[in-house]
Amino acid sequence: MSRLDINKTYKLFIAGAFPRSESGRVYEIKGAYKKFIANPAMASRKDLRDAVVAAKAAQSGWANATAFNRGQILYRIAEIMQGRSEQFVDEICALEGVSNKAAKTQVDEAIDTWVWYSGWCDKLSSVTGSLNPVSGPFYNFTTPEPLGVVAVFAESKPSLLGAVRTLAPVLAGGNTAVLIASESYPLPVITLSEALATSDLPAGVVNILTGKTAELAPWVGSHMEIDGVDVAGLSKKQEEELKLVGADNLKRVFRFTPSNHPERILGFMEQKTVWHPIGL
Amino acid sequence: MIVDGSEVSLKKFLSDLPPVDQVGAEARASMLATRSIKTTSKAWAIDMAISMVDLTTLEGADSAGKVKALCAKAVRPDPTDLTVPSVGAICVYNDMVKIARTELDAIGGGDVAVAAVATAFPSGRATLTVKKLDTQDAIDAGANEIDMVIDRGAFLSGHLGEVFDQIKVIKELCGNKAHLKVILETGELVTYDNVRKASYLAMLAGADFIKTSTGKVAPAATAPVVLVMLEAVRDYFALTGTRIGVKPAGGIRTTKDAIKQLVLVNETAGSEWLKPSLFRIGASALLNDLLMQRMKLRTGHYASANYVTMD
Numbered sequence: 001m002s003r004l005d006i007n008k009t010y011k012l013f014i015a016g017a018f019p020r021s022e023s024g025r026v027y028e029i030k031g032a033y034k035k036f037i038a039n040p041a042m043a044s045r046k047d048l049r050d051a052v053v054a055a056k057a058a059q060s061g062w063a064n065a066t067a068f069n070r071g072q073i074l075y076r077i078a079e080i081m082q083g084r085s086e087q088f089v090d091e092i093c094a095l096e097g098v099s100n101k102a103a104k105t106q107v108d109e110a111i112d113t114w115v116w117y118s119g120w121c122d123k124l125s126s127v128t129g130s131l132n133p134v135s136g137p138f139y140n141f142t143t144p145e146p147l148g149v150v151a152v153f154a155e156s157k158p159s160l161l162g163a164v165r166t167l168a169p170v171l172a173g174g175n176t177a178v179l180i181a182s183e184s185y186p187l188p189v190i191t192l193s194e195a196l197a198t199s200d201l202p203a204g205v206v207n208i209l210t211g212k213t214a215e216l217a218p219w220v221g222s223h224m225e226i227d228g229v230d231v232a233g234l235s236k237k238q239e240e241e242l243k244l245v246g247a248d249n250l251k252r253v254f255r256f257t258p259s260n261h262p263e264r265i266l267g268f269m270e271q272k273t274v275w276h277p278i279g280l
Numbered sequence: 281m282i283v284d285g286s287e288v289s290l291k292k293f294l295s296d297l298p299p300v301d302q303v304g305a306e307a308r309a310s311m312l313a314t315r316s317i318k319t320t321s322k323a324w325a326i327d328m329a330i331s332m333v334d335l336t337t338l339e340g341a342d343s344a345g346k347v348k349a350l351c352a353k354a355v356r357p358d359p360t361d362l363t364v365p366s367v368g369a370i371c372v373y374n375d376m377v378k379i380a381r382t383e384l385d386a387i388g389g390g391d392v393a394v395a396a397v398a399t400a401f402p403s404g405r406a407t408l409t410v411k412k413l414d415t416q417d418a419i420d421a422g423a424n425e426i427d428m429v430i431d432r433g434a435f436l437s438g439h440l441g442e443v444f445d446q447i448k449v450i451k452e453l454c455g456n457k458a459h460l461k462v463i464l465e466t467g468e469l470v471t472y473d474n475v476r477k478a479s480y481l482a483m484l485a486g487a488d489f490i491k492t493s494t495g496k497v498a499p500a501a502t503a504p505v506v507l508v509m510l511e512a513v514r515d516y517f518a519l520t521g522t523r524i525g526v527k528p529a530g531g532i533r534t535t536k537d538a539i540k541q542l543v544l545v546n547e548t549a550g551s552e553w554l555k556p557s558l559f560r561i562g563a564s565a566l567l568n569d570l571l572m573q574r575m576k577l578r579t580g581h582y583a584s585a586n587y588v589t590m591d
Contacts, residue, residue: 049582056585080409249584 016203032097529562
């Protein structure tokens with residue numbers, strides 16, 4: 001007798017929990033060869049609002065954790081992903097229609113990306129900060145500080161690597177994130193949320209939404225609590241529209257070249273300069 | 281008079297009150313909490329809630345500067361938007377009353393009342409002499425409203441006459457000069473039956489308002505407790521023709537919470553109670569959330585806490 005399939009309900013990841021969309025909506029995704037794959041949740045603007053509330057609440061705790069501790073946690077994400085690498089490979093194969101070998105390379109690269117950015121956490125301020133010479137009896141030093149809440153539109157392809165290389169630098173700098181998964185290839189990102197949930201990452205530091213990019217992008221743009229956006233997964237036109245509505249709170253909007261670079265961390269940080277009298 | 285002032289008649293009246301159906305009260309309160317209030321109704325509810333807020337600061341670390349800042353916020357909750365109404369009152373400790381009153385009058389907040397928590401707030405553990413002095417002191421300093429606490433110890437030990445007399449004495453001190461709000465501290469009364477009894481006791485003794493909690497004890501203003509108290513004021517009105525106000529305080533932090541309270545009021549006591557003279561919300565963090573929701577309605581964008589004050 002054949003066993004019944006246990007099909008998975010794909011949900012959102014908000015404040016460390018896995019809720020369904022407030023709207024109750026789902027949408028269908030098809031993989032390579034137009035084969036039905038899954039019905040992930042279709043997040044609404046209210047799910048986005050909840051995600052931002054969670055990210056904002058988690059922000060000071062994450063930013064105030066020691067840089068070394070943040071690095072440890074990012075490394076731990078890599079460890080957890082390594083243990084689930086087969087699941088990632090299967091999902092990437094089914095969705096993107098690539099070979100098993102190519103999928104495996106992508107997963108390895110994604111895991112290495114976490115390790116790479118975890119190393120940056122406690123080196124960032126030494127490498128990019130400075131002790132400035134001034135003409136007076138003052139110490140004057142400049143250090144990078146996180147912006148706050150950053151929204152990330154993950155690249156569609158490569159589905160897993162694209163999400164990780166936009167997300168990891170945001171976290172490394174001490175920002176909290178709302179990640180909007182690629183509309184057509186969300187499954188590896190949903191599985192990533194399960195890895196994040198079991199990796200010592202405090203609840204709310206990463207919140208993951210799946211759904212229609214075009215529906216969520218304007219709300220991300222106009223949300224006053226979101227301080228920066230990585231628009232890797234948006235079209236040029238969507239990016240322009242987002243910048244237009246985001247001008248009200250001077251939102252920082254970036255599109256980086258698809259590679260790992262400390263500029264990705266620094267884009268969502270501000271250099272803070274402190275004057276301190278010598279001798280006190 | 282429903283009771284003749286003797287403890288026997290008071291006890292008889294209170295023990296004859298029907299008991300609260302606990303499951304029913306909780307179910308009704310949670311059912312009313314599911315009402316969805318949108319668009320123009322929501323805008324109305326937010327403004328109504330703002331005008332009902334008793335903006336509260338009751339910390340050991342309160343200073344004259346903090347109270348003055350809060351006064352400015354009470355009069356103009358959002359300085360960038362003059363259509364936002366002033367709050368109902370400022371709620372402070374005795375020694376801050378004069379500072380608050382002077383500041384409010386100086387900045388055009390004559391309509392904003394100053395409420396003082398008196399009678400050995402929050403525990404109420406002091407002799408009647410001290411409680412009277414405490415109250416008189418607040419009234420002399422210019423308090424328009426007195427938030428007194430009942431002696432929960434006496435209430436729970438069955439010394440109802442003692443609680444009644446204390447409220448009465450304080451009410452006499454208030455006279456026409458100040459409104460009396462009686463804090464039941466429902467978190468310490470344990471049962472809904474006790475909440476109902478204490479509500480009637482306070483109203484019979486002359487309270488102008490009955491208030492759920494000090495904000496120092498959890499649970500505070502839970503929806504079923506507020507429901508029971510609203511039923512009490514509604515029934516008391518049917519009995520005597522006098523409308524007594526209700527003030528939930530403690531734990532109401534979001535606009536959603538506040539709107540749920542307004543729904544409870546409308547569906548329980550009736551729309552007559554939907555005004556600041558008969559319903560107040562004791563809160564501090566709530567006002568910022570109301571302002572942010574108001575900004576969202578006005579601009580169409582989700583608002584940020586960076587645009588409201590940190591109190």
